[in-house]
Amino acid sequence: RVFAGTHLIIEVMEATGLDCEQRIQDAFRRAATLCGATLLHIHTHKFSPQGVSGVAVLGESHITVHTWPEIGYGAFDVFMCGDAEPWKAVEVFKDAFDTDEVAVRELLRGAELLSGPGA
């Protein structure tokens, strides 16, 4: 194999709704479905006074988020292997949190396996 999976590092800015566990869980479920992934486990944790962390374990890897609602920022990750389409999650997050201000980096996880460590 060339690499193990595609990992998107997604910085969501100028967003709303980032303090709501239900909205985050709904976004994770919609993202998993749209990307063609299988949701195995989902958990969110609400911080006081604000902020939410969320994780979804997928058959194809994971979705995570950590939010700073006070500055409208959410640090999302979408890591998917196989035939799933992680880029489709970006549009879900824009829609779910009412923003177009999103910066995405794409990492190919396990690409070192081909060249070998230290190569």
Added chain:
Amino acid sequence: RVFAGTHLIIEVMEATGLDCEQRIQDAFRRAATLCGATLLHIHTHKFSPQGVSGVAVLGESHITVHTWPEIGYGAFDVFMCGDAEPWKAVEVFKDAFDTDEVAVRELLRGAELLSGPGA
């Protein structure tokens, strides 16, 4: 703030024990403790015939892993904000899975917040 947290992308290669949920949970707990982080939630999922996915939600963000035991590869993430020390997790994983073949990339999450989207 300059950035929201430090996110380590850790490729663990030539490793053993990557098919064992207990060993992964133990490594996550040791890593959280050594890094000075607070463990809030931990979950692992065993795939058939092989492979484990694991997530730990921390007060400081998260640890995740997806393993391919058949090639000795584990894709670990350690994302920590605040005063926690994520780099200390790298030594824990080397020890827990009997390897020195580890490649680490460090991402500063939310660095876009300073320069602004599109800047």
